[in-house]
Amino acid sequence: MDVFAMFEVDSQSLMDFGWSLLLKWGPRLLLGLLTLIIGWKVAGILGRVLERAMDRKGIDATLKPFLVSLLTMLIKAGVVVSAITTAGIQATSFAAILASMGLAIGLALSGTLQNFAGGVILLIIRPFRVGDVIEAQGFTGKVAKIEIFQTILVTGDNNTIHIPNGKLQNDSLINYSSLPQRRVNLSFGIGYEENVDQAREVIQGVIDAIPEVLEDPAPKIVVGALAANSVELTVRVWSATGDHWKVHYAMNEQVKKALDEAGITIPHLPQGIQFTLPEGEAP
Numbered sequence: 001m002d003v004f005a006m007f008e009v010d011s012q013s014l015m016d017f018g019w020s021l022l023l024k025w026g027p028r029l030l031l032g033l034l035t036l037i038i039g040w041k042v043a044g045i046l047g048r049v050l051e052r053a054m055d056r057k058g059i060d061a062t063l064k065p066f067l068v069s070l071l072t073m074l075i076k077a078g079v080v081v082s083a084i085t086t087a088g089i090q091a092t093s094f095a096a097i098l099a100s101m102g103l104a105i106g107l108a109l110s111g112t113l114q115n116f117a118g119g120v121i122l123l124i125i126r127p128f129r130v131g132d133v134i135e136a137q138g139f140t141g142k143v144a145k146i147e148i149f150q151t152i153l154v155t156g157d158n159n160t161i162h163i164p165n166g167k168l169q170n171d172s173l174i175n176y177s178s179l180p181q182r183r184v185n186l187s188f189g190i191g192y193e194e195n196v197d198q199a200r201e202v203i204q205g206v207i208d209a210i211p212e213v214l215e216d217p218a219p220k221i222v223v224g225a226l227a228a229n230s231v232e233l234t235v236r237v238w239s240a241t242g243d244h245w246k247v248h249y250a251m252n253e254q255v256k257k258a259l260d261e262a263g264i265t266i267p268h269l270p271q272g273i274q275f276t277l278p279e280g281e282a283p
Contacts, residue, residue: 035086039079047072062129065145066119073148111166115149118169122146128175136173137163181214182244184237186251189230191265196223196231202262203235206254212243230267 047068054064123146128134132143134153139161141153151168153161176182190199200221207219217238224234235255239247259266 031086033083036079036083039082040076043072043075043079046075061131062126062143062146063123065130065147066123069147069149111164112149114166115164118165118167119146119148119151121169122151122165127173128178132175132177134173134175134177136168137171139163176244177241180241181238182241183217184235184239184244184247184251186235186237186248186255187224188233188235188255188259189227189267190233190259191267192231194231194264196233198262199233199259199264202258202264203233203255206251206258207235207237210247210250210254212239212247212250214238214240 050071051064051068054067122128128143130143130146133141134143139153139155141155141159141161143151144154144160145152146165148165150162150164153163155161188199188203190196203221204219207213213219214237219238220234220236222234223231225232235251237247237251256266
């Protein structure tokens with residue numbers, strides 16, 4: 001038998017072997033793939049059905065996204081195992097493979113497991129709830145969802161921020177919405193030649209005209225600093241938490257107009273220096 005004949009025989013054997021494998025494993029692999037695709041879609045549908053059911057039952061809005069994402073993830077994990085079994089891989093063999101890869105998987109998922117544990121702790125201690133405005137990890141926004149691995153914030157300019165739960169649980173954060181009242185901190189500069197008592201009366205008149213400013217705690221207007229170019233009047237007023245920025249902006253505008261009307265000058269800052277809005281949850 002020459003070389004070409006031997007090659008032809010080997011090629012035929014290889015094709016026969018491949019065809020037999022395809023006949024044996026092809027249907028199983030196809031069925032497993034269909035199980036995975038259909039099961040994945042069904043898991044998403046069940047998640048949405050569960051979410052609507054929780055809405056009807058009045059489940060806490062903070063707890064609901066976590067439960068929905070957790071149960072959806074468990075269903076998808078079950079779908080993956082079912083698809084693997086359907087494809088012809090024995091569950092015992094699959095378990096043995098996972099066991100042998102346990103250390104590597106554990107190391108790879110350590111951050112994920114930490115985020116899951118962080119989500120559970122956040123739901124237990126409740127440092128914030130859905131709808132609260134918080135500042136954490138250098139971002140400020142309204143809490144939209146607390147999921148099993150991450151918390152989603154929506155910023156004032158309508159961007160979404162995804163923060164791992166582990167970082168939120170292990171680091172400091174500011175909750176701007178946890179208390180019913182907030183203090184509005186302002187500063188207004190007047191010229192050294194101006195009468196401080198007159199300026200205080202003008203600012204007090206503005207405070208009295210803004211209905212969102214609370215009478216208790218009482219507003220304060222004091223000389224906060226004698227700066228290089230102005231006398232700085234520090235103003236502290238209180239408002240309901242939801243009215244904080246409304247009062248902040250109203251005070252800035254109305255005090256400027258009132259001081260102008262009273263003939264009280266506000267010194268110009270040196271060129272290149274500008275006031276900036278305070279950090280926080282400005283809309």
